[in-house]
Amino acid sequence: xxxxxxxxTSNKPATPGxxxxxxxxxxxxxxxxxxxxxxxxxxxxxxxxxxxTGIWMSFLKLTKAFIANWGKAPxxxxxxxxxxxxxxxxxxxxxLQSFLITCAFTVLVVGISWILGMAAAVALQKEFWGRxxxxxxxxxxxxxxxYAGIIAWKFMLQKDTGxxxxxxxxxxxxxxxxxxxxxxxxxxxxxxxxxxxxxxxxAFLMLMAGLQSIPHDVxxxxxxxxxxxFRQWRSITLPMVxxxxxxxxxxxxxxxxxxxxxxxxxxxxxxxxAGDLISFHIYNASFLTWNxxxxxxxxxxxxxxxxxxSGIYLSVLNRRSHRA
Amino acid sequence: xxxTTPAKVFRIVVVAVLTVFTVVPVYVMITSAMKxxxxxxxxxxxxxxxxxxxxxxxxxxxxxxxxxxxxSVIVAGAATILSLIIAVFASFAISRYRFLGRSVFSxxxxxxxxxxxxxxxxxxxxxxxxxxxxxxxxLVGTRLGLVITYLTFSLPFSIWMxxxxxxxxxxxxxxxxxxxxxxxxxxLMRVVLPAARPGLIAVAIYSFMTSWGEVLFASxxxxxxxxxLAVGLQLYSTQTNVYWNQIMAASLVVSVPxxxxxxxxxxxxxxxxxxxxxx
Numbered sequence: 077x078x079x080x081x082x083x084x085t086s087n088k089p090a091t092p093g094x095x096x097x098x099x100x101x102x103x104x105x106x107x108x109x110x111x112x113x114x115x116x117x118x119x120x121x122x123x124x125x126x127x128x129t130g131i132w133m134s135f136l137k138l139t140k141a142f143i144a145n146w147g148k149a150p151x152x153x154x155x156x157x158x159x160x161x162x163x164x165x166x167x168x169x170x171x172l173q174s175f176l177i178t179c180a181f182t183v184l185v186v187g188i189s190w191i192l193g194m195a196a197a198v199a200l201q202k203e204f205w206g207r208x209x210x211x212x213x214x215x216x217x218x219x220x221x222x223y224a225g226i227i228a229w230k231f232m233l234q235k236d237t238g239x240x241x242x243x244x245x246x247x248x249x250x251x252x253x254x255x256x257x258x259x260x261x262x263x264x265x266x267x268x269x270x271x272x273x274x275x276x277x278x279a280f281l282m283l284m285a286g287l288q289s290i291p292h293d294v295x296x297x298x299x300x301x302x303x304x305x306f307r308q309w310r311s312i313t314l315p316m317v318x319x320x321x322x323x324x325x326x327x328x329x330x331x332x333x334x335x336x337x338x339x340x341x342x343x344x345x346x347x348x349x350a351g352d353l354i355s356f357h358i359y360n361a362s363f364l365t366w367n368x369x370x371x372x373x374x375x376x377x378x379x380x381x382x383x384x385x386s387g388i389y390l391s392v393l394n395r396r397s398h399r400a
Numbered sequence: 401x402x403x404t405t406p407a408k409v410f411r412i413v414v415v416a417v418l419t420v421f422t423v424v425p426v427y428v429m430i431t432s433a434m435k436x437x438x439x440x441x442x443x444x445x446x447x448x449x450x451x452x453x454x455x456x457x458x459x460x461x462x463x464x465x466x467x468x469x470x471x472s473v474i475v476a477g478a479a480t481i482l483s484l485i486i487a488v489f490a491s492f493a494i495s496r497y498r499f500l501g502r503s504v505f506s507x508x509x510x511x512x513x514x515x516x517x518x519x520x521x522x523x524x525x526x527x528x529x530x531x532x533x534x535x536x537x538x539l540v541g542t543r544l545g546l547v548i549t550y551l552t553f554s555l556p557f558s559i560w561m562x563x564x565x566x567x568x569x570x571x572x573x574x575x576x577x578x579x580x581x582x583x584x585x586x587x588l589m590r591v592v593l594p595a596a597r598p599g600l601i602a603v604a605i606y607s608f609m610t611s612w613g614e615v616l617f618a619s620x621x622x623x624x625x626x627x628x629l630a631v632g633l634q635l636y637s638t639q640t641n642v643y644w645n646q647i648m649a650a651s652l653v654v655s656v657p658x659x660x661x662x663x664x665x666x667x668x669x670x671x672x673x674x675x676x677x678x679x
Contacts, residue, residue: 115490
């Protein structure tokens with residue numbers, strides 16, 4: 077063996093090698109660093125430096141006059157943060173409202189997408205004629221480029237020329253005035269439905285992969301014991317796909333909470349307050365008013381919130397799986 | 401196995417409801433792309449008054465769609481290839497070696513997955529603008545600048561997923577290659593990479609799809625010179641007429657390559673995704 081550091085990694089805990097007497101560096105110790113070097117350089121350029129720049133920006137008065145010459149931007153300390161968190165002021169109140177809307181949006185979209193994905197995965201668990209075709213069909217919204225699907229929805233949600241109003245008022249014959257879907261309070265329902273349409277196939281894809289790893293005999297054995305399908309789902313399927321669920325729900329939460337594409341493509345620059353999701357809000361706060369310092373402070377606050385939620389989520393789940 | 405009646409009803413209802421939900425927007429996209437302009441400007445109809453393929457011809461003239469197409473192919477392709485090459489080496493190091501800084505690196509990569517894109521957008525834009533004003537290298541409005549920003553999401557995902565995939569390849573294979581006289585790089589190139597092909601394909605599909613559909617960075621970092629499809633398609637509606645039929649035709653045309661690619665390779669995608677995620 078040439079490289080002694082090249083001990084194969086495994087899922088077992090690392091051997092406690094720290095307290096051994098210091099050995100001379102074996103030849104080839106640098107190899108993993110050389111392999112990693114390009115990735116480290118790029119990580120610095122695209123993530124680490126921008127992140128610290130962003131944090132630094134959030135303490136500056138970085139308005140339009142200073143954007144091409146940031147060295148001259150005056151330091152304002154925590155003013156950007158205190159303005160963003162002053163919920164009595166206009167900026168803070170708008171941010172809080174956007175945050176609450178995003179929370180409601182995330183709960184609805186992740187919850188319903190998971191339910192639809194699970195329902196479809198269970199429905200397609202057993203072999204039937206046309207199963208492969210249906211499965212492929214269900215993946216189409218996820219395979220479409222994000223903006224293409226959303227643009228189709230945008231057309232469908234037009235007030236006078238759209239399919240949704242045509243179906244409700246002309247085909248079903250319900251009386252009344254055709255409402256706007258992309259302006260006013262209906263914008264929230266619109267952005268939720270479109271986001272679910274795009275997200276649920278991903279839940280379906282992951283859950284289906286999880287369901288396929290469950291051996292058939294488990295179901296057969298429980299059927300012999302008289303378990304009904306719902307009982308089987310609750311006692312076999314749900315526990316068995318738990319590892320998939322843990323990752324799936326976290327990923328869906330982060331994607332949905334950060335969702336920018338859906339409101340941006342659906343509403344353009346005319347953001348209705350009811351569809352003003354947080355990423356979209358920060359984007360508009362930064363690029364419509366060219367106040368980058370304030371936008372950076374809001375992004376940092378958003379990041380802190382996401383880290384907090386993810387941290388709590390992971391530690392609660394880990395504690396539970398240790399207890400089990 | 402015997403299927404109970406409630407289970408069958410459940411299956412039929414779920415499949416029917418979700419099929420309608422999935423298909424209607426796609427159906428609207430396809431039929432509206434074949435409508436004359438007067439059809440999409442009046443009340444909606446489920447079928448064109450006359451079927452026409454004119455939108456598929458006119459869409460190239462209303463906005464410079466062909467140049468958006470070229471930009472998207474180059475930018476998404478470059479971001480995919482670049483992140484795949486970097487990720488192969490990094491993932492091999494993470495998967496096969498224990499070394500100082502390993503966990504710091506993998507934690508950093510994993511945690512950037514959860515960061516909002518907006519957090520990177522503002523500083524990157526500002527850095528690009530200031531590089532231009534001090535050094536004179538233009539990045540905003542160029543393909544190079546866009547490729548760099550696309551790495552912010554494609555690189556960490558590629559590293560994370562490939563490392564998971566490499567972990568699933570037995571180390572005995574590397575050892576066997578070493579016995580046969582391969583160095584570590586030889587083992588990577590001749591044994592691990594061929595065995596990881598489904599994973600590589602999955603990572604490439606995902607990177608390409610995400611870059612192809614990316615809107616946030618593209619909306620800020622592009623000008624007429626490097627406009628991608630994601631932003632270019634929006635420009636149909638800023639014309640004096642909203643050419644919904646041409647927008648639908650263009651959406652359809654830009655979707656077909658990625659949808660077909662994804663659906664053909666979806667098995668690789670699922671295998672690679674679960675290998676990376678479920679550990």
